[in-house]
Amino acid sequence: MTADYADHVAAPSPSPGHRCPGPADFPDSPLSQALRQPVLLGLFLPIQAGGWSASTLPRTTSWHFDYNKALTLRAEALGFDLVFALSQWLPKGGYGGVFDGNALDSFMTIGALTSVTSRILLISTLHVLYGPWHPLHLAKFGATLDHISNGRWGINVVTGHRAVEHEMFGWDRIEHDNRYALATEFIEVVQRLWSEPDNYSYEGRSSWRLQGGFVTPKPKFGRPVLVNATGSDAGIAFAGRFSDIVFITSPAGSTFSDAIAALPAHAARVKQSALDVGRQVRTLLNPMVICRETERETWAYHDAIVAHGDDRSPKGFRGFDSDAHAWRGRSGVDADKRRIVGGNIEVIGTPEQVVEQFVRLKRAGIDGLQLSFFDFQPDLDFFGERVLPLMRSAGLRL
Numbered sequence: 135m136t137a138d139y140a141d142h143v144a145a146p147s148p149s150p151g152h153r154c155p156g157p158a159d160f161p162d163s164p165l166s167q168a169l170r171q172p173v174l175l176g177l178f179l180p181i182q183a184g185g186w187s188a189s190t191l192p193r194t195t196s197w198h199f200d201y202n203k204a205l206t207l208r209a210e211a212l213g214f215d216l217v218f219a220l221s222q223w224l225p226k227g228g229y230g231g232v233f234d235g236n237a238l239d240s241f242m243t244i245g246a247l248t249s250v251t252s253r254i255l256l257i258s259t260l261h262v263l264y265g266p267w268h269p270l271h272l273a274k275f276g277a278t279l280d281h282i283s284n285g286r287w288g289i290n291v292v293t294g295h296r297a298v299e300h301e302m303f304g305w306d307r308i309e310h311d312n313r314y315a316l317a318t319e320f321i322e323v324v325q326r327l328w329s330e331p332d333n334y335s336y337e338g339r340s341s342w343r344l345q346g347g348f349v350t351p352k353p354k355f356g357r358p359v360l361v362n363a364t365g366s367d368a369g370i371a372f373a374g375r376f377s378d379i380v381f382i383t384s385p386a387g388s389t390f391s392d393a394i395a396a397l398p399a400h401a402a403r404v405k406q407s408a409l410d411v412g413r414q415v416r417t418l419l420n421p422m423v424i425c426r427e428t429e430r431e432t433w434a435y436h437d438a439i440v441a442h443g444d445d446r447s448p449k450g451f452r453g454f455d456s457d458a459h460a461w462r463g464r465s466g467v468d469a470d471k472r473r474i475v476g477g478n479i480e481v482i483g484t485p486e487q488v489v490e491q492f493v494r495l496k497r498a499g500i501d502g503l504q505l506s507f508f509d510f511q512p513d514l515d516f517f518g519e520r521v522l523p524l525m526r527s528a529g530l531r532l
C-alpha cells in the first residue's frame with residue numbers, strides 16, 4: 135500500500151458470485167435468536183465525552199470503561215439484544231465544549247466487553263480504510279472476537295466522512311463513492327478469509343495483496359455480524375450486499391413528527407436494496423429517549439437539558455467538513471438545538487407515550503431501536519422498570 139492511498143481505485147469484485155454465509159443463516163446463532171424479537175433493542179454506549187447531548191446539565195454519563203461496562207451488564211440483565219459504540223478520530227479539543235474529544239476506541243472497548251458478557255450482541259464501529267488495515271488483520275482479529283464472544287461480536291463498517299480524519303491518516307479525503315468501492319473490495323477479501331477452507335491469494339488493482347493468506351479458526355456462524363451506517367445510494371447498495379443490520383437516520387431531521395413521515399419510504403428503500411440481491415437487512419434507528427413518569431416531569435427534564443445547552447459543541451461540530459449524506463436532513467440553527475438534545479430521532483414522553491412512538495416506528499419499517507439517554511445509568515434503570523414492561527404488553531418485546 136502506497137502513501138497516496140486516497141488515489142486507489144477499487145478492483146472489480148474479487149469474488150463475483152461468492153457468498154459468505156452469515157449468522158442469520160444459522161438458526162441457533164446469537165443474531166438469529168435476537169431477530170426473533172418483534173423489535174431489536176440496543177443501547178448506544180457513550181464511550182465519547184458528552185454522549186450524544188451537548189448539554190452541561192449535571193449527569194452520570196461518562197466515557198470511562200467501567201461506566202460503559204456497567205451499562206452493558208445492566209442492558210444485558212434487562213434483556214437488551216445489543217450494545218453498540220461509535221468510532222471517531224478528532225484533533226485536540228474534539229468538537230469543543232462537552233464534546234471535548236475524550237473517547238475510548240470502539241474496537242478495543244467492545245472487544246474487552248466480549249469476555250465479561252454472555253448473551254448480548256456487541257457491535258464495534260471500525261473505519262476499515264484507515265491505517266490502512268490489511269484484510270488479514272480484520273479477518274484474524276474478527277474471528278478471534280467471534281470465538282471469545284461465541285458469535286456475539288459484530289462490526290459496523292464505516293469509511294470515514296470527515297476530511298480531518300483522513301488527513302490524520304496522511305491523505306486527502308477519499309472520494310465518497312470510491313470509499314464504498316474500496317470497502318466492498320476489502321470486505322469481500324475478508325469474507326473469503328472467513329470462509330475459504332484453503333489458503334487464499336489475491337492481488338487488487340492498486341490496493342490489497344495477499345499471498346496464501348489463511349485464517350483459522352473460522353467464525354462460528356459463517357462470519358461475525360455485519361452492520362453499516364448510511365444514508366447514501368452507495369452506502370445503501372453496500373448494505374444490501376453485505377450487512378445484516380443497517381444503521382439509518384431520519385432523512386427529515388430528528389423531531390418525531392418530521393421523522394415519522396419520512397421513514398417509511400426510506401426504510402423500504404434500504405430493505406429493497408437487499409431484496410434485490412436475494413438478501414435481507416434490518417433497519418436500526420437511534421432514538422434519544424427522554425422519559426419521566428408524567429408529561430410535566432418529562433418536559434421539565436427536556437427543558438433543563440436544553441437550558442444547559444453548550445453552544446460550543448454544535449458550533450464546533452459544524453466546523454468539521456463532512457460529506458455524509460446520512461444527516462443531510464439536519465441543517466441550520468435548529469440542527470444545533472437538536473444536537474443539544476441528541477439522537478437521530480427524539481422520543482420524548484411518559485412511558486406510555488414512548489411506547490406509542492416505538493409502535494409507530496415499527497409500523498414505519500424500523501426493525502431495531504438503538505437507544506441513547508441523557509443520563510445513561512438512571513435513565514436506563516427507569517426505562518427497564520417503566521418502559522420495558524409496556525413494550526412487552528404492546529407486543530414489541532417477547
Ligand SMILES: Cc1cc2nc3c(=O)[nH]c(=O)nc-3n(C[C@H](O)[C@H](O)[C@H](O)COP(=O)(O)O)c2cc1C
Nearest residue numbers: 220221259292295363364365366369381458459460
Ligand atoms: C446512525 C449512524 C451512525 C454512524 N456512526 C459512525 C461512527 O461511529 N463513525 C463514523 O466515522 N461514521 C459514522 N457514521 C457515518 C457513516 O458511516 C458514513 O460515513 C456517513 O454517513 C457517510 O456515508 P453516507 O453518505 O453513505 O451516509 C454513522 C452514520 C449513521 C447514519
